[in-house]
Amino acid sequence: MISRPRLVAAAEAALVEESALLGAKWRAATGFHFSGGTLRAVGLGRRRGRLVLHSADAESLERPFASGDLVDDEYRGELVGAVRRLLERNGRRAPRPVVAVDPQAALVKGRPLLIGGPANRRGRQANLDHLRWEMSQLLGDHGALHATDCVLLPEAGFLVAVRRQAVELHRQLLAQAGAPGAQVDVEPFALCNAAEALGILEGTDTEWIIHRGPACLQAMVLRAGQLAMVRRISADTVRSLDLAQLADGCLLRLERECGGEALHRVWVTGEDVEALCQLLAGRLGVPCAPFDPFAGMDLAGRGDELSDTLADGPAYAVAVGLACGRMLS
Numbered sequence: 001m002i003s004r005p006r007l008v009a010a011a012e013a014a015l016v017e018e019s020a021l022l023g024a025k026w027r028a029a030t031g032f033h034f035s036g037g038t039l040r041a042v043g044l045g046r047r048r049g050r051l052v053l054h055s056a057d058a059e060s061l062e063r064p065f066a067s068g069d070l071v072d073d074e075y076r077g078e079l080v081g082a083v084r085r086l087l088e089r090n091g092r093r094a095p096r097p098v099v100a101v102d103p104q105a106a107l108v109k110g111r112p113l114l115i116g117g118p119a120n121r122r123g124r125q126a127n128l129d130h131l132r133w134e135m136s137q138l139l140g141d142h143g144a145l146h147a148t149d150c151v152l153l154p155e156a157g158f159l160v161a162v163r164r165q166a167v168e169l170h171r172q173l174l175a176q177a178g179a180p181g182a183q184v185d186v187e188p189f190a191l192c193n194a195a196e197a198l199g200i201l202e203g204t205d206t207e208w209i210i211h212r213g214p215a216c217l218q219a220m221v222l223r224a225g226q227l228a229m230v231r232r233i234s235a236d237t238v239r240s241l242d243l244a245q246l247a248d249g250c251l252l253r254l255e256r257e258c259g260g261e262a263l264h265r266v267w268v269t270g271e272d273v274e275a276l277c278q279l280l281a282g283r284l285g286v287p288c289a290p291f292d293p294f295a296g297m298d299l300a301g302r303g304d305e306l307s308d309t310l311a312d313g314p315a316y317a318v319a320v321g322l323a324c325g326r327m328l329s
Helices: 073-089 121-145 164-177 187-198 243-257 273-284 307-311 313-327
Strands: 015-018 029-035 038-047 050-060 097-100 106-111 146-152 157-163 183-185 206-212 216-223 226-234 265-270 288-290
Touching: 029 187, 029 313, 038 073, 038 313, 050 073, 050 307, 050 313, 073 164, 097 164, 097 313, 106 121, 106 187, 106 226, 121 146, 121 157, 146 164, 157 164, 164 183, 183 187, 183 313, 187 206, 187 216, 187 226, 187 313, 206 243, 206 273, 216 243, 226 243, 243 273, 265 273, 265 313, 273 288, 307 313
Parallel strands: 015 146, 029 097, 097 183, 206 265, 265 288
Antiparallel strands: 029 038, 038 050, 106 157, 146 157, 206 216, 216 226
């Protein structure tokens, strides 16, 4: 797994963690993902080496989700009601909850490693110390206002920062709805966790995961199965919500920053996946496919009951990845 959702430590100093916990025990978890006008939740367990889908459901929101409005009691009350309705339909169970923070409220910044290649313990510590230093330079006097995490991976280091207030408001929202003890994670890490847990990555070539959210595209570049880069193209960047313009803006940036390296495949998640797949395939000339996070899961005999949800699989990819990351945390 790429990361554990450590941003829950809103009252602590920056936390540092390496990627995998070998031999760790998988425990049931529930991922909550607010996106646009919809809340999606997925409950997962593990049995005989396979992920088991305990629950998957969606609830429409009265207003599109905006993390900046969580300070408003009336708006937060609407969201609490939506979470409660979803929980009531699923037996009020939400073990080990984790929620994705709004991408507009999160900073995820990839940085080159100070010491590249396979590093010994001293080299890893030097990379982590350098990431900490870069985080302090990036946030400056505002560091105390943020919950932070530094994630060291084979291809790059990542700085993650979210306002402490946003972390606490997300946690309070779920607690008020009946899902206490929530952790907070970011969408790019959740998507990569889902891809790794479900074994869709080739592990040898360069692949992209592109997620279509309500107001932005998020692109994750993976090299040999490891996250190497995260980029976000928002409607503000290209001054349009038009899917083609968002896609073109995303591709221009990726092609410029990836240095012309050969691309093997693109996975697409979120909204408008079929249209986005066609756009990307036409421009890139490589296979582009929807990422179905439920493929290969043990459905516990509920395939017919969940048929509508399963048909909208790519929209649940973040929620699945959140649960995957929490299961090993």
